[in-house]
Amino acid sequence: MSLLRSVTTSVNTEPSVKRQQRQALRAPLELQLTLPRLLGGTLDRDLVLQRFHEIIGNDLDIAHLDLIDDAEHYRFSRGTAAGHQLCYQLKIENEHLATLTMTRSLPFNEQEMIWLEQAIVHLLMPLKHALQYAEALEQAMSDGLTGLGNRRAMNQALNRCIRSSHRYERVSSLLMLDIDHFKNINDKHGHAMGDHVLTVLAQTLHSALRLTDQAFRYGGEEFIILLPEASMTGARIVAERLRQAIDGMDIQGIFPTVSIGLACLRPDDNLNTWLNRTDQALYQAKRQGRNRIVDDGQLTD
Structure with missing residues (x-):
């Protein structure tokens, strides 16, 4: 000593x-x-x-x-x-x-x-x-590849946010990002390059967020962004900033884009309902052509 x-x-x-x-x-x-x-x-x-x-x-x-x-x-x-x-x-x-x-x-x-x-x-x-x-x-609590929080860390953070938001009647938002055509990246360039793309995008997400925001790897090529005390308007600004940052990237000849689903926490939400609604918004963003943002207020049958 x-x-x-x-x-x-x-x-x-x-x-x-x-x-x-x-x-x-x-x-x-x-x-x-x-x-x-x-x-x-x-x-x-x-x-x-x-x-x-x-x-x-x-x-x-x-x-x-x-x-x-x-x-x-x-x-x-x-x-x-x-x-x-x-x-x-x-x-x-x-x-x-x-x-x-x-x-x-x-x-x-x-x-x-x-x-x-x-x-x-x-x-x-x-x-x-x-x-x-x-x-x-x-x-x-960390994802071994990207260094972001893993699903266990995500569940704990989301549950804390839900309890706090409900208790103090604060709004919070959730983003779910999916890398467009990621399977094609793996098939064409190999899984090592696919892992590199995931790592670079994870670093981009982490560096672009506020100190109070948190990024997690949800699985595969999907990421979750927790935005405590962020309204729909604020969350859309963050989502668009992330979408544009990724859309302008050149990762060794790979030009990734992301689709983003967005949902604000509702008074009756729990972990599953909040995630499910965000996932539905993401699915609609991909169905509408990818490289775009859809919030849960835009969901259609």
């Missing part, structure tokens, strides 16, 4: 009266008894960091704690940033774990930094286990 420390001190000095208000730090033995018990009792990475912040915050008046794990695109941020910053690169056996940054209104003295580093030592293993657990969960 290793820590690489960097300190940034504000140009503004604090009044001496504030310096005298610092409370005594708890003994190292108390840290050794308290931190492993509280931090090791959960695999929830947010909860591990929240508890750590609460413990050290009481002793060192840490106003803001921020942790970034670039490898897993994870960030935890709690509190309000202040003028004096202390940053650590967390490593275990030369493996970079994360970057931990803490700020407060008073400068950190050497005794406090040594105490804090003793506390961080007790954070490292619980944090590593929690990050590994989150990674395993994410892999179990």
Whole structure:
């Protein structure tokens, strides 16, 4: 285990009266008894960091704690940033774990930094286990080819959205995309190229969405886009943006297009009825000539 420390001190000095208000730090033995018990009792990475912040915050008046794990695109941020910053690169056996940054209104003295580093030592293993657990969960919920959420992840996300939308009477929308004539791509160019097309389109979908939107691989060449709190008008704008982005692509001589079905959540919808209505809209888009958008309000027998 290793820590690489960097300190940034504000140009503004604090009044001496504030310096005298610092409370005594708890003994190292108390840290050794308290931190492993509280931090090791959960695999929830947010909860591990929240508890750590609460413990050290009481002793060192840490106003803001921020942790970034670039490898897993994870960030935890709690509190309000202040003028004096202390940053650590967390490593275990030369493996970079994360970057931990803490700020407060008073400068950190050497005794406090040594105490804090003793506390961080007790954070490292619980944090590593929690990050590994989150990674395993994410892999179990991800499509192996495209990296998008899989059907299991989709079902959970849609059910959460349905409950939240019904509870707070909010509108949400669902898109179902299907790559037009995908079988022809596989037959003419091979399945490896077909997989490449799926991967490129998945990346396009992911990069074109809001942070609150989610993309999933539904199966084969079909994708689901969940648009929380998006009206029919807003969802159509997103759908058209995606359709145009894909229509203009050239993937090694392959020019894909997509058909899109759209349905807004209704008060009496459940997972199956919402998906079925979106699927019907997609089927009608393909029946009308492909490379177009049809919403459930346009459905005809």
